[in-house]
Amino acid sequence: MELKIYHMYPDLLNLYGDLGNVTCLRQRCQWRGIDVEVVGFSMNHEVPLDEGDLFFIGGGSDRGQNIVYSHLLKYTRMMGDLIEDGAPVLAICGGYQLLGEKYIDADGNDVPGLGIFDYHTRSEEGRLIGNIIIENSLGLNPETLVGFENHGGRTYHDHQALGKVKVGYGNNGQDSEEGMVYQNCIGTYLHGPLLPKNPHLADYLILKALERKYGLKELSSLDDQPEYAAHEKVLKLYSP
Template sequence: MTQETVKPLTLTLGHLYPDQLNLYGDRGNILTLRRRCQMRGIELRVIGLGIGDALAPDEYDMLFIGGGQDKEQAPVAQDLYEIKGIGLWAAIEDDMPVLAVCGGYQLLAHYYRPAEGPDMRGLGVFDAWTIHKGAGVPRCIGNVAISWNGTTLVGFENHGGRTYLGTAKPLGRVLKGHGNNAEDRMEGAVYRNTYGTYMHGSLLPKNPHFADHLIALALQRKYGIKHLTDTHNDASRHNGYGSKEQQTEKALPATAEELLSLKNTISDQSEILKPLDDTLEWEAHASMLERLGLYNAASAALRTLKG
């Protein structure tokens, strides 16, 4: 009897401009996503997309764009608009999760006006624009914390450009730091499942809840359910939904095909990603909040860890 080949759950992430846009440890975001998937039995494939490479949206489940200096952004801006624009727009409108940091964030708005030289045309995903007011205006540098989805996000920012939102929804409200422009207390922008932010650090290692949010969006889009409660390997040892004590949580099916067939049987989609040991991540998160004087927020973060 031929043993049936079990196909693991997989996600494919397109990393746009990994050589040109990779400031302040932005690659750590990729490492975090890969590790958090791996610990749940999900394979995350990462494919770099450089200048000149087309973006075929049906080949990816997530996209990431990092930050870079002005001199690096000019050729990227042209390539993004002329080569990858159509594919990226199609992915965004199809609710693919996209994370764009700093320079990548700026290029998803209408335009970036540098201190010197012509404007760089953006894709206009966010109704926003960015203006660098010149060397005489201090840069927005330092640790930053924002409110997000009933909790907090922390990171590090270093940008000369000031981003102003039109009708775009902000990612969050600045609790400490500069955010988009050091004026209106707004940080980042959101359109569908696309998130733009100035937070480096890198962002995802100190914000495991945001990393899991992106993973959950990708899983929902590909496999039809929002969240998963068990790892691929653990679930393969169960029959159905397991013991009586386990019946309140639906186990992850053993194959991608089983998961695809299961999506139509789940009505409330209330499952959650299997919790990981994020002690160090939440302690780092709380430590930054404490350094910023946000003691109540730090306490809330530690309560999340204990919970």
């Protein structure tokens, strides 16, 4: 078996060490004997999106996100079709915001998003910063996801949330929800990077990609005892 992981705009959307998410996905596949090709999709390297099996979109500066929007706009329909077809997508922070309809800046100006989903993000006073723990809505075991958030925008939507906030702020600091899930597309504010801290979520994305491509229903297990020991330590340190 083989997978193509598309890392979207790694030269522009590369804040907070979230490259580690792609590294984690590749390594966990290779440990299982699954061949992986990581494809960097960028303005200087456009390749057919429909050849991708799993997509990662990170966060970037305002300038970087504006450049990405202008370039990715012509691929909006294809990206939407891939999501509808069940392609796994992990979009973090600015990538999460980019999939929505718009970002409303501090001056009240609408900055357009791709409009794949009908949600918006609003810049509000103060940043939401700190460690975050959520109870995931995907039925994963462990039921918790841990990470770090740092965002000035507040996202509002009616889609299924990735999880309920136990510690931290989440989408907007008000409704106790974090992230968004639609089909196999996940948007979230969890940095860290997210997947090395939560191998059960990494395996969820890998399995969805393999299920879509090969019909696989189960992954072989790995020895994740060190990761889950660290996970439990975080829960003890920060849970109320």
